[in-house]
Each structure stands twice: as C-alpha cells, then as structure tokens.
Amino acid sequence: MDSKATTSKQIPVTALVFIGWLFLMTFLPFLIILGMSFLERTPLGTISFHFNFNNYARSFQYIYLKVLFKTVWLALIATLSCLAVGFPVAYHLARSKGWMKQLGLVLLFIPFWTNFILRIYGLVSLLGNHGLINQILLSLGIITSPLEILYTRTGVYVGLLYNYLPFLVVPIFSALEKLDPSLREAGFDLGANRFQVFWRVVIPNIKEGLFVGSLFVFIPMLGEYVIPDLLGGAKEAFLGNVMVSQFFVMQDWPFGSAMAGLLSALMLMTLWIQTRWSKTSGLRGGSLNA
Amino acid sequence: MRRSNPFVTTIFYIAILLLYTPLLYLILQTFLVNPNNLKSGFTLSWLIKLFQSPSLWEPLITSLEIGILSASLAVTVGTLGAVGLVEFASFLPPPIQSLIMLPIMLPEVITGLSLLLFFLLLRVELGFATVVIAHASFSASFVYFIMLEQLKKLDPQMAEAAQDLGAKPHQIFWKVTLPNIIPGLMGGWLLAFTLSFDDFLISFFTSGAGLTTLPLKIYSLMRIGVTPELNGLSFLMICISTFLVLLLVSKEQSRKWVLRG
Numbered sequence: 001m002d003s004k005a006t007t008s009k010q011i012p013v014t015a016l017v018f019i020g021w022l023f024l025m026t027f028l029p030f031l032i033i034l035g036m037s038f039l040e041r042t043p044l045g046t047i048s049f050h051f052n053f054n055n056y057a058r059s060f061q062y063i064y065l066k067v068l069f070k071t072v073w074l075a076l077i078a079t080l081s082c083l084a085v086g087f088p089v090a091y092h093l094a095r096s097k098g099w100m101k102q103l104g105l106v107l108l109f110i111p112f113w114t115n116f117i118l119r120i121y122g123l124v125s126l127l128g129n130h131g132l133i134n135q136i137l138l139s140l141g142i143i144t145s146p147l148e149i150l151y152t153r154t155g156v157y158v159g160l161l162y163n164y165l166p167f168l169v170v171p172i173f174s175a176l177e178k179l180d181p182s183l184r185e186a187g188f189d190l191g192a193n194r195f196q197v198f199w200r201v202v203i204p205n206i207k208e209g210l211f212v213g214s215l216f217v218f219i220p221m222l223g224e225y226v227i228p229d230l231l232g233g234a235k236e237a238f239l240g241n242v243m244v245s246q247f248f249v250m251q252d253w254p255f256g257s258a259m260a261g262l263l264s265a266l267m268l269m270t271l272w273i274q275t276r277w278s279k280t281s282g283l284r285g286g287s288l289n290a
Numbered sequence: 291m292r293r294s295n296p297f298v299t300t301i302f303y304i305a306i307l308l309l310y311t312p313l314l315y316l317i318l319q320t321f322l323v324n325p326n327n328l329k330s331g332f333t334l335s336w337l338i339k340l341f342q343s344p345s346l347w348e349p350l351i352t353s354l355e356i357g358i359l360s361a362s363l364a365v366t367v368g369t370l371g372a373v374g375l376v377e378f379a380s381f382l383p384p385p386i387q388s389l390i391m392l393p394i395m396l397p398e399v400i401t402g403l404s405l406l407l408f409f410l411l412l413r414v415e416l417g418f419a420t421v422v423i424a425h426a427s428f429s430a431s432f433v434y435f436i437m438l439e440q441l442k443k444l445d446p447q448m449a450e451a452a453q454d455l456g457a458k459p460h461q462i463f464w465k466v467t468l469p470n471i472i473p474g475l476m477g478g479w480l481l482a483f484t485l486s487f488d489d490f491l492i493s494f495f496t497s498g499a500g501l502t503t504l505p506l507k508i509y510s511l512m513r514i515g516v517t518p519e520l521n522g523l524s525f526l527m528i529c530i531s532t533f534l535v536l537l538l539v540s541k542e543q544s545r546k547w548v549l550r551g
Contacts, residue, residue, distance in 0.1 A: 011374065011375070011378060012373075012374040013374070014370040014371070014373050014374035015370070015371055015373075015374025015375045015378075016374070017367060017370045017371070017374075018367050018368065018370050018371025018372075018374065018375070018430065018434065019371065019386065019389065021367045021371075021427070021430060022389050022390060022392070022393070022427075022430070022431070023389065025405075025423065025424075025426075025427035026389070026392050026393045026396070026401070026427055026428070027389055027392060028408065029401075029404035029405050029407065029408035030392070030396065030400070030404050032404060032407050032408055032411060033400070033403060033404040033407055036407065085301070085305055088297070088298045088301040088302060088305075089301065089302050089305050091295075091298050092298045092299055092301070092302035093302070095298075104302070104306075105549050106539055106548075106549070107306055108306065108309070109535070109548055109549050110532060110535050110536075111309045111310060111313055113484065113488070113531055113532075113534065113535035113538070113548060114313060114488075114527070114528055114531035114532065114535075115487075115488045115490070115504075115505055115508070115527050115531055116488060116490055116505070117490045117505045117508050117509050117512070118313070118316065118505075118508065118524050118527055118528060118531075119312060119313070120512075121316065121508060121512055121520070121524060122311075122312025122313050122315060122316045122524075123312050124512065125312070125315055125316060125319060125325075126311065126312050126315060130326040130327075131326075132311075132315050132328070135326075135327070135328055136328075162308075162309070162312070165305070165309070166309075170549065220397060222397075223397025223398070223399055223400065224397075224399075225398075225399040225491065226490065226491060230512065240397070240399045243399070243403075244399065244403070247403060247406075253407070256403070257407075260400050260403060260404070263397065263400060264396070264397075264400060267395070267397065271395065
C-alpha cells in the first residue's frame, strides 16, 4: 500500500468480488451439473453418489445419436443458409457509406432486440395453418389446403435461419471492412473480371472471417432449445430438448447432466477450433469495428 | 470502385423486409377483429382490453422490477470487476479470461439448468430473488466489458494527479473515476436491463411455479393457443423493446454490443 509499484501488482479486492461472483454463480453451478453427470439415478428416483460413466455410455445409444446427428445436420444446413443470405447482406453493408452503413446495421439488429419469444410468436403467426402465408396463398387460389410448415422440420429451419442471420452478417461485414481495397484494384489492373476478383481475391482474403462467423452461429444453434420446442413440435427435438425432458419429464438428472456435459464438450471443441483459427489469422470473430 | 451491385442490393432489402415481416404482422394482428383473418376488419378493442385486464399488467411489472434489480446488481459487480482488473486486463491468466467469458459463451439452456440445480441443492426457494440473481449472473460479464472499455479511455494522469494531491484510493474512485465513467455505467445498466427484460430461457428455469415475467406469460399463452390478449401483449412488448434498442443504439458505449448481438 505504500508505493505505487506494489499496489498496482496485486489484484484489488474489487476485482475479487467480480471473480468470486462469476465463480459462485456461473462456474460452480456448471461444475455441479458436470459432477451430477457421473452419478446415478436409483430406481426410487433419488440420486446415488456412485461414481460412474454409465450416463455417458448411455448417450451413445442409437436413439440419442440420432438426435445428435439431427441437431448437427439441421444446424449445419441452417448455418450454410445463413451464409448464403448473410453474405450479400454483409457485402451490401460493407459497400455502403457513412450513415447508410450505420442505418443498415441498426435496421438489421432492431428485430433481434425485440423479445426472442415474440420473434418466435411472429413466425408462428406467419407459418401456421391460419397464418399469413397460408391465408394469402389460399385466397389467391394457389393452394387448396394449408401448407404444413409449422411444427415440421421446415419450421425449425426457418426459425434458425431467421434468428441467427444477423449474427453471421456482422463477422462477414467486419472481414469485408478489413479487406484492403487496393487488393481488388490490383486484381482489376491485372485484367481480372468481377467474378475472378471475387473468387480469387475477395473470398480467399475473408475465408477466416466466413469460417469464424459460421462457427459463431453454428455453436449456439447446437444448444438451441426454444426454436425446436415452439416451431418443431414434439418430433423435431434437438439435443437441448431431449436434455430438458430428461430433467423434467424423465426425472433423470444424472443422465440429463451427461447430455449437458456432451453438449458443452461439443461447443468447447468448436470454440477451440475457432480460437486456433483466429490466432493464426489475427482475426477476432464476432467483433465489430465499424 | 464502389459501384453497388443491383443483385446484392436487392437481396439486402428483401432480407430486411423479411426480418421485419413477423413483427409487423404481429402489430397488424393487434388491430384485426379476428387476428387470424386479414379481411375481418379493424378494431381497437384488443388494445383496450389489454389496458383493462390487470392479469396482463402483473407480468409486465414483475419483468420491470426484475430488470431494474438485476441490472443494478450486474452493474455493481461488473463495474467492481472492471475497476479492479483494468490494469491487468490485457495479461489476465487464461482461466480467469475463460471464467469471464463463460456466461457469454455457455448455451442458455445449460446456464439455466445448472442454476436451477444450484438453487435446488442450496434449497433456495425459486422465485423473484432467484430470477434476479440468475439474470445478474450472466449480464455482469457484459457490463464488465463495457466498463473495461470506458475505463481504458480514462486518462490515468487524472488518478495520478489526485493521488499526488493526497487522495486516498476510495476518494480517487468516488471523486475522479466514477464521475468520468457515468456514461459507461448508464450504457451497461441499459444493456443489462434489456438482457433481463428480454430473457426467456433463464427465467423459465429459475422462476419456479409462482412467478410470471412478461416473456413467460407470452410463452404460456402461446402454449394455450393464439389468444387476442397475446396480440395486445406482443404489441406492448414490441413497443418497449424497440424503445430500449433505440436507447441502447443512441449510447456510444452500448451501441457496439447491440450491433454485435
């Protein structure tokens, strides 16, 4: 406390409050769920403190693997679709100037700061049997019976695409912003046409941004619970839904915890790939430097 | 060079239009006599009904109270962290860095379930207090990052000058640092409030049976089926959310976080 040198080297008490808070309120509960995954549920429904890996072994049964594959597959398709739609959107934003660019970004994000449940409800009212789409198509005579979109896999897909699009636009946008315009000019000067410049100059230079951005939507999609729950109905359950039903329907907390453990492992793995990539490319995914 | 490609521009405007369609349709439904029939004519009765039924106002008030308390808690904890760690922020050991990122990175469903288990094991009764604490537990990290940036912008010479003039550390904090970080505090508080006000999943797991926030109310009405009250409530919620996001965007400190999602 006497000299400045010593006070600035020790972490102050104020920081310990924050770190302690995080430890107590986030890390400890997470540890509890991980610990729970190695315990066992007795036939009476209580939890026995018998350390084992049975819950993890059980997760690799066919019915759960099927859910895992469905989750990964749908998240993958939705991520690729977000990429396909998000790229031109980001491209347009990166090429607009000044206040148009700011306005574009704000316009893109306003819907995502309205309540998540409301956005889902909005989609339900659009896609349902009496929804806007079916009303219009029916009254135009294009279809005679309502299209079944809601409570199908398509419904989940639309929900994922709708809710994750802006989160992919931002990393692509930042990557495009960082792209040195003289690279493109050099391409043109060397006689390349627009397509060649795009495929051989733009894309190779932003591919890390595309990859990192894709992971940023792919990872949370894997942990999605509400979208499959409300737009997919019972048969389109994701890993998260099966996990929650283990807790509340089956009352098998240890097994539900094991699924949470696997889900976290899946995310940590993708996150690890992402940090490795961003280290080599010097690109921080998801950050906006506009 | 900056010629805009008509194809790209068209996709941009179509995407924006599609992003707004569900929300605009919800607003339109509020004014339809039969919310599921476009041709049924317009009415104000659903909105009037909304303002007359106290059962729909209760969740709103609960949400506001939880938002205010959890945002204040998150701002206190997050700011303490940022003030304490600002000198160390760039060379924090990886475990501490991961700990700070954990609430942001962990999927909400796992955060919610693990907090639920935590509260159950501690035999804490689920309700208002658990939801406030749960919300503050994930928003404190967001506040930390906002405050860190704000503190980094501060001129360290100001604190040094105060110290040279004989101020004690707590005096430096209250008289020099704090007045200069008020914009950040406001931005952080608003962000934490918005995160709390919009949260569904964490509240879903930590609220127990008796407590209903606005998003939980909308969810349970949705489960019952589409009711006209639901549309009135949605309209109200869209207005509040839009107001909040415009406030957040207008503040330099929180704008970046809004546009980052």
